[in-house]
Amino acid sequence: MARVRLQDVAEHAGVSMKTVSNVVNDYPHVSPTTRSQVLASIEALGYRPNATARRLATGRTGTLALAVSDVSLPYFAELASSISRLATSRGYRLLLEQTGESVEAERAVLLGGESGLVDGIIFQPSHIALDDLARYTTATPVVLLGEGDAPEGVDTVMIDNTAAAREITEHLLHLGRRRVAFVGHEAHGLSATSRQRLSGFEAALRDAGAQVDPALLLATDAISPEAAEHAVGAALDSGLRFDAAFCRDDLAALGTLSALRRRGVRVPDDVAVTGWDDVTLTRFSNPTLTTVHPDLDHLARSAMDLLEERVGGYRGPGRHVVAPHSISVRESAPSA
Amino acid sequence: MARVRLQDVAEHAGVSMKTVSNVVNDYPHVSPTTRSQVLASIEALGYRPNATARRLATGRTGTLALAVSDVSLPYFAELASSISRLATSRGYRLLLEQTGESVEAERAVLLGGESGLVDGIIFQPSHIALDDLARYTTATPVVLLGEGDAPEGVDTVMIDNTAAAREITEHLLHLGRRRVAFVGHEAHGLSATSRQRLSGFEAALRDAGAQVDPALLLATDAISPEAAEHAVGAALDSGLRFDAAFCRDDLAALGTLSALRRRGVRVPDDVAVTGWDDVTLTRFSNPTLTTVHPDLDHLARSAMDLLEERVGGYRGPGRHVVAPHSISVRESAPSA
DNA sequence: TTGAAAGCGCTAACAG
DNA sequence: CTGTTAGCGCTTTCAA
Numbered sequence: 001m002a003r004v005r006l007q008d009v010a011e012h013a014g015v016s017m018k019t020v021s022n023v024v025n026d027y028p029h030v031s032p033t034t035r036s037q038v039l040a041s042i043e044a045l046g047y048r049p050n051a052t053a054r055r056l057a058t059g060r061t062g063t064l065a066l067a068v069s070d071v072s073l074p075y076f077a078e079l080a081s082s083i084s085r086l087a088t089s090r091g092y093r094l095l096l097e098q099t100g101e102s103v104e105a106e107r108a109v110l111l112g113g114e115s116g117l118v119d120g121i122i123f124q125p126s127h128i129a130l131d132d133l134a135r136y137t138t139a140t141p142v143v144l145l146g147e148g149d150a151p152e153g154v155d156t157v158m159i160d161n162t163a164a165a166r167e168i169t170e171h172l173l174h175l176g177r178r179r180v181a182f183v184g185h186e187a188h189g190l191s192a193t194s195r196q197r198l199s200g201f202e203a204a205l206r207d208a209g210a211q212v213d214p215a216l217l218l219a220t221d222a223i224s225p226e227a228a229e230h231a232v233g234a235a236l237d238s239g240l241r242f243d244a245a246f247c248r249d250d251l252a253a254l255g256t257l258s259a260l261r262r263r264g265v266r267v268p269d270d271v272a273v274t275g276w277d278d279v280t281l282t283r284f285s286n287p288t289l290t291t292v293h294p295d296l297d298h299l300a301r302s303a304m305d306l307l308e309e310r311v312g313g314y315r316g317p318g319r320h321v322v323a324p325h326s327i328s329v330r331e332s333a334p335s336a
Numbered sequence: 337m338a339r340v341r342l343q344d345v346a347e348h349a350g351v352s353m354k355t356v357s358n359v360v361n362d363y364p365h366v367s368p369t370t371r372s373q374v375l376a377s378i379e380a381l382g383y384r385p386n387a388t389a390r391r392l393a394t395g396r397t398g399t400l401a402l403a404v405s406d407v408s409l410p411y412f413a414e415l416a417s418s419i420s421r422l423a424t425s426r427g428y429r430l431l432l433e434q435t436g437e438s439v440e441a442e443r444a445v446l447l448g449g450e451s452g453l454v455d456g457i458i459f460q461p462s463h464i465a466l467d468d469l470a471r472y473t474t475a476t477p478v479v480l481l482g483e484g485d486a487p488e489g490v491d492t493v494m495i496d497n498t499a500a501a502r503e504i505t506e507h508l509l510h511l512g513r514r515r516v517a518f519v520g521h522e523a524h525g526l527s528a529t530s531r532q533r534l535s536g537f538e539a540a541l542r543d544a545g546a547q548v549d550p551a552l553l554l555a556t557d558a559i560s561p562e563a564a565e566h567a568v569g570a571a572l573d574s575g576l577r578f579d580a581a582f583c584r585d586d587l588a589a590l591g592t593l594s595a596l597r598r599r600g601v602r603v604p605d606d607v608a609v610t611g612w613d614d615v616t617l618t619r620f621s622n623p624t625l626t627t628v629h630p631d632l633d634h635l636a637r638s639a640m641d642l643l644e645e646r647v648g649g650y651r652g653p654g655r656h657v658v659a660p661h662s663i664s665v666r667e668s669a670p671s672a
Numbered sequence: 673t674t675g676a677a678a679g680c681g682c683t684a685a686c687a688g
Numbered sequence: 689c690t691g692t693t694a695g696c697g698c699t700t701t702c703a704a
Contacts, residue, residue, distance in 0.1 A: 003452075003475075005681060016691045021683065029689055050452040052391045053681030056696045061388065063431075070417055072616070077413035081406055084434050093453070095399075096432040098420050116339075116386040116697090117429070139339075225620045254620040261622060280408070284561045284590040286597060286622035341697060352675045357699065365673055389697030392680045452681085675704075681696105688691075 004047045013041035024049055064307065065118045067097040067109040069126045073223070074250065074279035076124070079145075082300040083122060090304065092119070103127045110136035120307040126191060141310030143303045148192025154318045155306040159294045159325040161193065165200025168274050168292055168327055169246055173208045174336045175272055177244035179216065180205065181235070184228050184252030187219035194248055197276070201246055216242055220252065228255030236263050243271055244333070250275035250282050253289055257332070272333035287331035299323040340383045349377035360385055400643065401454045403433040403445040405462045409559070410586065410615035412460070415481075418636040419458060426640065428455070439463045446472035456643040462527060477646030479639045484528025490654045491642040495630045495661040497529065501536025504610050504628055504663055505582055509544045510672045511608055513580035515552065516541065517571070520564050520588030523555035530584055533612070537582055552578055556588065564591030572599050579607055580669070586611035586618050589625055593668070608669035623667035635659040 006024075010017045015038060022030050023038040030038075041047075055061050066083050068076040080096065087094045095118055099105035106128040109121065124145040125133065133144075134151035144156040172180050182201055185194035198217075205212050218235050220227035228247065236259065247253035253275030260267055267273050267287055275282055275291035282289035302321040329335055342360075346353045351374060358366050359374040366374075377383075391397050402419050404412040416432065423430045431454055435441035442464040445457065460481040461469065469480075470487035479491045486492040508516055518537055521530035534553075541548050554571050556563035564583065572595065583589035589611030596603055603609050603623055611618055611627035618625035638657040665671055 003681090006683095007681080017682080018684085018692080019690055022690085025683090031689065034689085048448065048452075050392075050681050052388060052397065052452050053696090054683075055388045056392050056698090057681080057683040059696075066432075071407060071420065072410075072414045072417035074408075074410065074413070074617075077410070077416075078408045080413075080416075080432065081408035081434065084407065084432055085436075088434070094432050096402075096416065096420055096430050098417065098424070100421075112384065116384075116388050225616070229620075254617065257622065258620050280561070281410075281590065281617050284565075284594050284621075286593065339697090342699095343697080353698080354676080354700080355674060358674085361699085367673065370673080386697050389680090390699075392682090393697080393699040395680075673704105676702090678699105678701085680699085683694105683696085685694085686692085688689100 003050070004045045006047075006049070009038065009041050009045055009047045012045055013038045061117060061119050062091065063093045063095055063118045065095040065097055065109070065121045065123075067099055067106075067121060067123045069099050069101065069124070071096065071098060074281060075277040078279055078296060079124075079300065082296055083303070086300055086304050090308070099126065101127065103129075103132070107132065107136055110138060110142065112138055112140050119311045122303050122307060127189070141307055143307045143310070145299070145303060146193060147196050150318065150320070152318055155310065155320070156318065157299055157302045157306065157321040157323060159292075159299070159323045161196035162200035162203070164276075164292045164294075164325045164327075165197040165246075166204040167200075168276075168290075169201050169204035170208070171290070171327055171329070172244040172246065172272055172274065172333060173204065173210065175244070175268075175333060176336070177272055178210050179213065179242040180210070180244040180246055181216040181218055181232075181240075181242040182246050182248070183218045183232055183256050184220050184223070184248030185217070186223075187221050197246075197248060215240060223249065223251065225251045225255035225258065228252035229259045230255075232256045232259035233262070236260075236265070245271055245273045247273065247275050250277045250279050250289060250291055253291065253332070254281070254285060257285060257287070257289075267332050268334060274333050278328050282328070282330070285332075289328075290330045290333035291328050293326045293328040295324045295326075339386070340381045342383075342385070345374065345377050345381055345383050348381055349374045397453060397455050398427065399429045399431055399454045401431040401433055401445070401457045401459075403435055403442075403457060403459045405435050405437065405460070407432065407434060410617060411613040414615055414632060415460075415636065418632055419639070422636055422640050426644070435462065437463065439465075439468070443468065443472055446474060446478065448474055448476050455647045458639050458643060462529075463525070477643055479643045479646070481635070481639060482529060483532050486654065486656070488654055491646065491656070492654065493635055493638045493642065493657040493659060495628075495635070495659045497532035498536035498539070500612075500628045500630075500661045500663075501533040501582075502540040503536075504612075504626075505537045505540035506544070507626070507663055507665070508580045508582065508608055508610065508669060509540065509546065511580070511604075511669060512672070513608055514546050515549065515578040516546070516580040516582055517552040517554055517568075517576075517578040518582050518584070519554045519556070519568055519592050520559070520584030521553070521555050522559075523557050533582075533584055551576060559585065559587065561587045561591035561594065564588035565595045566591075568592045568595035569598070572596075572601070581607055581609045583609065583611050586613045586615050586625060586627055589627065589668070590617070590621060593621060593623070593625075603668050604670060610669050614664050618664070618666070621668075625664075626666045626669035627664050629662045629664045631660045631662075 120141040150156045278293035456477040614629035
């Protein structure tokens with residue numbers, strides 16, 4: 001499959017490489033005759049420009065990276081879908097990186113492995129520490145997603161986790177619930193995400209004069225519905241009682257619903273349940289799920305905007321966009 | 337951020353570019369002294385090899401593309417996660433492409449836009465026609481996923497859809513169900529996927545002497561739980577009755593469960609429901625979902641194997657791997 | 673074991 | 689409006 005090069009097209013058309021290049025890149029100043037001639041040659045030879053060579057020559061890769069822990073998690077899947085669409089519409093390709101549960105992998109994202117491969121990175125860190133983040137910041141523009149502190153000089157986009165946590169807890173309190181469990185934070189090594197949600201949760205309880213019972217903080221050893229089901233199940237079996245469950249995310253909520261159902265506990269009658277992320281399936285669970293709705297569109301768009309500015313050469317201080325959120329009220333914790 | 341080049345390292349270390357290159361690429365024949373010297377210089381200057389330049393020089397990109405319609409769909413999300421992990425473990429990066437509902441986009445995947453960007457493509461087509469597929473096959477190695485016919489010479493990996501459809505239909509028949517609806521195929525322009533599942537479905541019904549009632553083929557105008565909920569809801573409201581629903585995929589099944597629940601129809605007592613794909617959430621729906629379980633691991637691994645052989649230069653005829661499947665029996669259509 | 677130099681395919685000054 | 693030419697940063701014969 002001898003590849004056809006710009007050179008070959010030039011010869012075939014009897015013009016210079018520059019002219020072919022001009023045609024390929026839709027340069028304005030090419031005579032119509034020449035243009036059609038060149039186009040004919042391109043067609044005849046089946047020429048396709050080599051993206052790699054172009055990259056090397058221009059220095060722009062036209063590629064962005066999205067790094068999340070695991071795209072099989074519905075929230076990240078929806079985020080990836082959204083970012084991918086946006087990237088395409090703005091003329092970028094999208095490289096997908098999964099960091100799993102490994103801090104190493106998160107570091108590698110920042111170090112960029114081999115650099116020069118992408119113009120910028122949209123990165124939702126899960127486990128890496130703040131100072132690590134700061135240390136590994138490289139020349140490649142980065143926008144941080146999710147929550148947690150960010151090193152100075154780095155752009156971030158996130159919803160106000162603490163406020164959202166407070167709101168959805170208040171929603172539970174308005175329902176008259178007083179023994180509210182928190183489900184799904186990490187048993188060891190609390191993530192920034194969990195920390196913020198917990199903090200809003202506790203603040204709301206305190207403000208309402210409700211008790212914050214440490215026994216009601218049900219940690220899990222994984223971010224998964226299975227782990228949540230297990231944790232909630234074990235708690236119930238040990239005799240623990242509560243009338244509401246604030247779940248760290250929709251997946252934990254799904255596991256919680258499952259644990260409750262298997263034990264004949266009615267939702268929302270006996271226990272009201274809330275999730276976080278408002279992924280599609282929350283509208284199809286049984287019961288449907290009350291959950292925090294982040295404005296994913298706004299989030300994705302902001303991230304792309306900030307990143308494009310950095311790619312475009314912006315060198316200023318870190319910007320911090322707070323994306324809007326709302327509470328999607330459904331059956332698992334209806335309106336009062 | 338003046339980039340550090342191989343050249344710079346060479347000068348700093350007082351050796352030639354070739355030597356630095358040798359060190360960077362772990363070439364065997366470099367004297368330990370030289371090596372450590374070079375490594376020191378690399379460290380000192382903070383050198384990172386430029387991937388693009390390397391690509392241009394070697395011709396290998398070290399990148400694979402995965403093209404699916406939409407990664408926010410759970411099955412594709414789980415597929416992408418799996419393929420991404422595999423790709424990483426084999427030393428590739430993964431470019432994510434979403435084709436949405438557009439045949440154009442699917443063509444573009446094959447044409448490769450600008451080529452030379454990836455070594456190979458794993459592609460699950462949704463809408464493109466067979467002859468289109470054949471016409472647009474290019475120099476870039478491709479492995480086709482999903483179902484449907486493939487042009488000669490192209491590698492494919494899929495489960496035996498027709499057989500799986502037959503099996504899960506038989507499961508429903510063993511439960512004594514006789515009026516089985518089919519939910520979720522396209523109203524216009526049946527996809528190859530739907531066609532095969534329908535054909536296995538109908539074959540099983542016929543073999544059992546059950547009736548194939550055209551009124552029970554509930555098409556939807558999108559591949560989504562909403563669309564399925566709508567279609568099933570409309571059918572029920574119009575007085576249509578059935579005792580089982582074979583859903584084209586898990587999302588359609590979720591929508592079906594929802595429609596049934598809203599109308600007080602009990603699952604599985606009144607209507608048994610089955611899905612397809614066995615995505616994570618099927619274990620947490622209420623009721624949990626009986627569904628076709630494709631061996632995703634086998635599927636992903638096979639696709640990678642075939643692709644790597646092609647990338648490695650294999651030019652033989654198309655291979656066709658049939659990945660194993662099974663039926664995951666859960667509450668929505670329990671064992672007889 | 674290491675060095676010199678010729679590309680990989682394209683872009684972009686700079687001339688013409 | 690079009691041609692010439694020098695890189696982009698790395699790999700890779702071929703010599704030394």
